[in-house]
Amino acid sequence: MATRGLAILPVEGLGEIGPGDVLAEALAAAAQPEPGLRDGDVVVVTSKVISKAEHRLVRLAPGGPDVRELVERESVRVLRRRGDLLIAETAHGFVCANAGVDVSNVDRGWAALLPLDADRSARRIRDGLRGLLAVEVAVVVSDTFGRPWRRGVTDVALGCAGIGPILDLRGSLDSFGRALQATEIALADELAAAADLVMGKASGIGAAVVRGVEAGWLRQGSIRAEVVRHPGEDLFR
Amino acid sequence: MATRGLAILPVEGLGEIGPGDVLAEALAAAAQPEPGLRDGDVVVVTSKVISKAEHRLVRLAPGGPDVRELVERESVRVLRRRGDLLIAETAHGFVCANAGVDVSNVDRGWAALLPLDADRSARRIRDGLRGLLAVEVAVVVSDTFGRPWRRGVTDVALGCAGIGPILDLRGSLDSFGRALQATEIALADELAAAADLVMGKASGIGAAVVRGVEAGWLRQGSIRAEVVRHPGEDLFR
Numbered sequence: 291m292a293t294r295g296l297a298i299l300p301v302e303g304l305g306e307i308g309p310g311d312v313l314a315e316a317l318a319a320a321a322q323p324e325p326g327l328r329d330g331d332v333v334v335v336t337s338k339v340i341s342k343a344e345h346r347l348v349r350l351a352p353g354g355p356d357v358r359e360l361v362e363r364e365s366v367r368v369l370r371r372r373g374d375l376l377i378a379e380t381a382h383g384f385v386c387a388n389a390g391v392d393v394s395n396v397d398r399g400w401a402a403l404l405p406l407d408a409d410r411s412a413r414r415i416r417d418g419l420r421g422l423l424a425v426e427v428a429v430v431v432s433d434t435f436g437r438p439w440r441r442g443v444t445d446v447a448l449g450c451a452g453i454g455p456i457l458d459l460r461g462s463l464d465s466f467g468r469a470l471q472a473t474e475i476a477l478a479d480e481l482a483a484a485a486d487l488v489m490g491k492a493s494g495i496g497a498a499v500v501r502g503v504e505a506g507w508l509r510q511g512s513i514r515a516e517v518v519r520h521p522g523e524d525l526f527r
Numbered sequence: 528m529a530t531r532g533l534a535i536l537p538v539e540g541l542g543e544i545g546p547g548d549v550l551a552e553a554l555a556a557a558a559q560p561e562p563g564l565r566d567g568d569v570v571v572v573t574s575k576v577i578s579k580a581e582h583r584l585v586r587l588a589p590g591g592p593d594v595r596e597l598v599e600r601e602s603v604r605v606l607r608r609r610g611d612l613l614i615a616e617t618a619h620g621f622v623c624a625n626a627g628v629d630v631s632n633v634d635r636g637w638a639a640l641l642p643l644d645a646d647r648s649a650r651r652i653r654d655g656l657r658g659l660l661a662v663e664v665a666v667v668v669s670d671t672f673g674r675p676w677r678r679g680v681t682d683v684a685l686g687c688a689g690i691g692p693i694l695d696l697r698g699s700l701d702s703f704g705r706a707l708q709a710t711e712i713a714l715a716d717e718l719a720a721a722a723d724l725v726m727g728k729a730s731g732i733g734a735a736v737v738r739g740v741e742a743g744w745l746r747q748g749s750i751r752a753e754v755v756r757h758p759g760e761d762l763f764r
Contacts, residue, residue: 295562296724298533306702325532370762377762385676394710395701434710437674438763439622440683441756442693442713444720456679464632465543465731473631473671475723476679483681484721486712487533487740494702503724519678525607525614526675526763 294502299325300488301333301497307342313411314418317497325499327419329426330508332500334485337433337448338395339496340411341402348401350393357391360401364389369527379527380404383518384448386435395494405431408449409512416451428452428508432482438526445486447478447513453503454511455479476517477507531739536562537725538570538734544579550648551655554734562736564656566663567745569737571722574670574685575632576733577648578639585638587630594628597638601626606764616764617641620755621685623672632731642668645686646749653688665689665745669719675763682723684715684750690740691748692716713754714744 304320307313313335321327341347350356355363358374365378369385378389382404390404405411412429419427431449436442447455455478462473485498521527541557544550550572558564578584587593592600595611602615606622615626619641627641642648649666656664668686673679684692692715699710722735758764 295537296535296721298535298721300532372762379676394705395703397703398705434712439616439756439761440713440716441754442711442716444713444716446677466632466634468631468635474679475671476677476681477724479677479679479681480720480724483717484533484535484724487714487717487721487737500724517678519676524676525609 296484296500296502298484298488299499299501300495301325301499302495304339304496307339307496309342309345309347311343312418313339313343314415314422317415318419318422320497321499325501327423327425327427327499328501330501330503330505331425332428332430332453332481332503333415333419333497334430334432334482334500335412335415335497336489337405337408337431338392338402340405340408340431342396344405344411346403346405347396348403350399350401357388357393357401360391360403361388364391364403367527382408382448382514384435385527386433390433404433404448407514409451409514410449412449412451426452428503430478430481430485432485434486445482447482447517449513450478450511452510453478453481453507454509455513455517457507478511478513478517533721533737533739535721535725536736536738537732538562538736539732541576541733544576544733546579546582546584548580549655550576550580551652551659554652555656555659557734558736562738564660564662564664564736565738567738567740567742568662569665569667569690569718569740570652570656570734571667571669571719571737572652572734573726574642574645574668575629575639577642577645577668579633581642581648583640583642584633585640587636587638594625594630594638597628597640598625601628601640604764619645619685619751621672622764623670627670641670641685644751646688646751647686649686649688663689665740667715667718667722669722671723682719684719684754686750687715687748689747690715690718690744691746691753692750693753694744715748715750715754
């Protein structure tokens with residue numbers, strides 16, 4: 291699976307996305323002329339952009355719920371609680387801070403919820419770009435999660451289309467000819483992390499293109515079906 | 528912190544590394560002519576390569592310990608146990624499967640332990656490359672870890688030199704002019720994940736170059752001091 295190298299390219303000029311915007315159209319326009327979109331590119335889009343387009347913004351109190359109420363509403367299981375911070379499981383099965391409820395990069399007085407079905411959002415963008423530009427791209431929807439044991443946050447994938455989120459190397463041979471064990475590489479998460487390096491939380495770049503991935507990685511895929519770990523096989527839930 | 532894009536380039540032809548090999552020399556040779564090494568590049572090296580060079584291979588039974596004994600010896604705290612799999616904390620403070628003891632990509636009958644001090648290993652390589660090639664590069668030592676709640680493994684950083692592993696954006700303004708909260712980006716981990724996309728577990732490529740990172744990311748840094756979370760502030764230990 292060696293490749294001759296990847297390029298990670300920001301999609302600048304996406305601009306502010308609002309409720310009902312067609313993301314494939316916005317992305318198609320913003321990606322021209324640079325970096326462009328080519329067959330085999332992976333387009334990484336932040337979930338915040340998806341949430342704005344898909345009416346997942348909620349007006350806060352007064353007149354609506356406060357953040358704490360929203361977090362409780364979005365949580366199906368609370369794993370840890372410290373002060374105002376909850377580590378909670380969402381209906382999708384994601385485990386993250388405040389069940390994904392986030393007030394950064396949205397208008398004051400509003401909060402963003404996670405997309406209802408980020409795999410579906412990714413498929414829509416992929417299909418839209420195929421229709422608009424006649425390109426066959428993969429799409430990854432990313433978000434920024436903390437993790438236990440290590441400081442700092444990294445981007446992971448909440449949804450994908452046109453790419454397998456897990457590359458299963460079990461049974462492949464290592465460089466000594468021995469079968470690799472338990473090596474299922476979380477490709478979509480690594481692509482999300484790579485894309486974050488060119489996005490930047492403060493600069494409002496909501497999408498990036500990863501160019502040069504292996505053709506063998508491109509297949510139907512789903513984060514929810516392949517990456518979310520079932521509670522029964524999870525040692526930390 | 529927007530950038531005009533990154534290139535992730537495999538360092539092919541590093542070849543098999545053995546005990547006592549000087550990694551800076553091996554990397555300097557393998558990186559020529561492509562991808563070369565330039566000021567500001569981040570060189571990502573897998574910990575397996577470091578372990579081989581730094582005498583961190585152990586001969587297994589008969590004649591030595593078995594893997595289970597090694598794992599117990601490398602663990603300072605066992606978080607979870609299921610069958611032969613331990614999730615354990617190492618003396619460095621890393622939490623990972625089998626305390627980092629690994630038999631893949633080493634000769635049959637041997638196991639690799641994690642580097643004793645991967646920050647120091649990274650500094651040595653950085654200093655060595657400066658001496659050999661008169662280039663100022665950053666170095667990240669990577670390894671492949673699983674994580675709770677999500678299937679699949681991703682590469683993270685065990686050590687670094689010449690780059691800040693955490694980019695602290697607290698107090699920066701989001702695109703709406705509001706101060707970002709709790710946004711400390713785990714840059715070194717995202718760089719390790721990005722590099723893994725061109726390495727491949729099976730193909731034995733032990734290093735990659737990330738070219739084009741922000742100049743502001745380059746500073747003194749340490750994974751152990753900045754990324755390893757103290758048990759006292761950890762909700763999952």
